[in-house]
Amino acid sequence: VQLQASGGGLVQPGGSLRLSCTASGRTLRYWAIAWFRQAPGKEREGVSCIHSTGDSRYTIDTQPGRFTISRDNGKNMVYLQMDSLKPDDTAIYYCATGRERSCSGMTATNYEYWGQGTLVTVSS
Numbered sequence: 001v002q003l004q005a006s007g008g009g010l011v012q013p014g015g016s017l018r019l020s021c022t023a024s025g026r027t028l029r030y031w032a033i034a035w036f037r038q039a040p041g042k043e044r045e046g047v048s049c050i051h052s053t054g055d056s057r058y059t060i061d062t063q064p065g066r067f068t069i070s071r072d073n074g075k076n077m078v079y080l081q082m083d084s085l086k087p088d089d090t091a092i093y094y095c096a097t098g099r100e101r102s103c104s105g106m107t108a109t110n111y112e113y114w115g116q117g118t119l120v121t122v123s124s
Contacts, residue, residue: 001026001113005095008118011085015122019080021095021115029073032103034111035080037091037120046106047093048080058103085122092117 007019021033034049048059048069059067068081078095096111104110 001097001099003095003097003113003115005093005115005118008093008120010121010123012124013086013122015085016081016083017085017120019082019093019095019118019120021078021080022076027073028071028076028078028097030101031097031099032101033069033071033078034096034103034106035069035093036096036106036108036111037089037093038117039088039091042091044094044108045091046108049103049106050078051103052101056102058106060106082120085120087122090120090122092119094118 003023005021030052032051035047036044038044050057050069054071057069066084071078094117095115097113098104098111
């Protein structure tokens with residue numbers, strides 16, 4: 001399974017980005033999808049996760065109201081809307097799945113399949 005993350009870029013503090021995750025030749029509709037990020041010199045950190053049906057979502061407490069995960073199974077896409085971005089949000093963002101219907105927590109080792117990552121840089 002090869003996931004593909006996209007949508008990163010350079011944005012000013014306070015700005016917004018929407019990241020997208022899809023898979024070539026495979027449907028994501030039966031799997032929970034998680035977003036992780038890794039800043040330079042730091043460990044990979046879980047950000048958010050969404051159940052396969054989209055009716056259960058989890059976002060880490062440090063991002064209340066700023067990050068919103070969603071999915072469109074008809075388009076085979078999972079999104080991470082990021083608002084009010086801060087310089088500390090600068091990182092490579094990855095989508096991942098363990099091919100389970102439910103989220104497997106926010107521990108990277110619980111997810112077997114990963115996208116290549118997309119770089120988000122928040123800077124003025």
